[in-house]
Amino acid sequence: MLEPLLESGKKEKILLYIYTHGEAYASEIANNFKFYINTVQNQLLNLEKGGVLYSKLKGKVRLFGINPRYAFKKELEALLEKTLKFISEEEKKKHYRPRLRPRRTGKPL
Amino acid sequence: MKKNRSLKKLAVIISDHLFKNGINAVLSGGACVTLYTQNKYISYDLDFVLLSHMDSKKIKKVMREIGFRQEGKYFKHEGTPYFVDFLSPPLSVGEEPVKEISEIKEGKKTLRLLSPTDCVKDRLAAFYHWNDKQSLEQAVLVCNNQQVDLTEVQRWSRNEGMSQKYEVFKDDLK
Numbered sequence: 001m002l003e004p005l006l007e008s009g010k011k012e013k014i015l016l017y018i019y020t021h022g023e024a025y026a027s028e029i030a031n032n033f034k035f036y037i038n039t040v041q042n043q044l045l046n047l048e049k050g051g052v053l054y055s056k057l058k059g060k061v062r063l064f065g066i067n068p069r070y071a072f073k074k075e076l077e078a079l080l081e082k083t084l085k086f087i088s089e090e091e092k093k094k095h096y097r098p099r100l101r102p103r104r105t106g107k108p109l
Numbered sequence: 110m111k112k113n114r115s116l117k118k119l120a121v122i123i124s125d126h127l128f129k130n131g132i133n134a135v136l137s138g139g140a141c142v143t144l145y146t147q148n149k150y151i152s153y154d155l156d157f158v159l160l161s162h163m164d165s166k167k168i169k170k171v172m173r174e175i176g177f178r179q180e181g182k183y184f185k186h187e188g189t190p191y192f193v194d195f196l197s198p199p200l201s202v203g204e205e206p207v208k209e210i211s212e213i214k215e216g217k218k219t220l221r222l223l224s225p226t227d228c229v230k231d232r233l234a235a236f237y238h239w240n241d242k243q244s245l246e247q248a249v250l251v252c253n254n255q256q257v258d259l260t261e262v263q264r265w266s267r268n269e270g271m272s273q274k275y276e277v278f279k280d281d282l283k
Contacts, residue, residue: 050197069203071201
């Protein structure tokens with residue numbers, strides 16, 4: 001949906017994934033969409049360079065999130081929120097509805 | 110380039126050289142705190158925000174003319190401990206664009222940088238959004254060393270939805 005604007009369907013999915021998950025790391029996104037890890041990493045680094053995303057190290061993992069200091073954060077989030085409305089329930093369930101509540105260690109499900 | 114050159118002198122040389130070569134960039138971040146507090150806070154990081162998109166090859170070429178080489182994301186010079194980074198436009202503090210750019214003159218050269226008031230907003234943005242206490246301390250330091258328009262900082266904080274955290278900053282100013 002945002003492909004004409006973002007010039008990449010992958011970038012749209014990456015941004016939507018981060019928006020709905022709060023923070024995410026490259027291999028998590030790549031596995032979720034079955035994208036090449038290098039493609040995801042390049043998109044993430046370009047978005048970070050442009051000030052759209054921030055990144056931080058947590059242990060050995062580099063997490064990316066939408067930069068709260070990005071001048072167009074509010075507008076970008078409104079655009080992503082509207083995009084979600086045009087996505088099928090099935091796709092939303094599959095990619096954009098994360099479990100946010102904690103899961104106790106050792107719990108089988 | 111002299112090894113012990115101060116951050117101020119170095120920032121002036123870089124800013125002036127960039128401008129003369131058609132690269133419009135404004136110093137922001139911790140380096141402004143260093144300059145506005147007479148080195149009470151030391152930054153080795155010179156963040157220049159570009160005012161318009163610029164070809165990275167051109168930046169590389171212009172920086173090389175004054176002895177800086179790109180190492181990963183940053184530019185470094187053998188003779189100094191400082192490193193230079195170029196940030197993408199727009200020049201903003203939080204949601205708002207920066208409208209006024211300050212200048213510091215050194216002889217015939219000019220450094221373009223955030224005003225003390227925008228520098229305080231820039232540091233407070235880090236405190237507001239990341240809860241970074243070091244940035245809060247830096248904002249207070251700038252206020253104690255420069256004339257800062259606190260009415261404007263309060264208006265901006267309200268617009269950022271951070272009126273409560275502005276009160277924390279105000280308490281630290283006392």
